Amino acid sequence: MGVLDKRQPTFIQFRVTFLETVKKITGSDGIDAYTEWQDVGDLETRKAILNKVKQSIITDFGFEPVLVEGLYDYQGPVESVANQVHHVFSTMYLVERINAKHAAGLN
Numbered sequence: 009m010g011v012l013d014k015r016q017p018t019f020i021q022f023r024v025t026f027l028e029t030v031k032k033i034t035g036s037d038g039i040d041a042y043t044e045w046q047d048v049g050d051l052e053t054r055k056a057i058l059n060k061v062k063q064s065i066i067t068d069f070g071f072e073p074v075l076v077e078g079l080y081d082y083q084g085p086v087e088s089v090a091n092q093v094h095h096v097f098s099t100m101y102l103v104e105r106i107n108a109k110h111a112a113g114l115n
Contacts, residue, residue, distance in 0.1 A: 010070040011104040012112070019094050026061060026090040033057050041087035054080050058093070065097055071104045073097050 017025070023041065030039050033056050034049050048054055058075055066072050073096050082089050 010108065011101060012108050014068060016098060016101050019091065022094045022097070023087065023090045025064070026093065027086065029060050029064070030057055030086060033060060039086065041090070042085050045082045045084055045086050045089050048086060051080055058089075061093060069101065069104070071100060073100050 027039070027041060030048060031037055034053060039048060045054065048057070058079060062073055062075065073093070075093060075096060079089060079092060082092075
């Protein structure tokens, strides 16, 4: 599926999916949007979460979001990490969508 085939999720939709990924990878239902990101697990667990989210975006939208390295060790709640990833995704989604429309002659 490509960027022209699927609508961009709202932040609320993205947040739900992000939290589902966190819970699935950690195996914990006790994690919510306000849990400190550092408390979610070790560095490898947080990397696995972000890599899974990134892979889902690649599969669903056909492009790879570029996440900042410091996000793995971010100091703050899970929701803030989801917000930052969504912001990067949204920006790249718009650029990819414009490029895809231009390439398809749909401008």
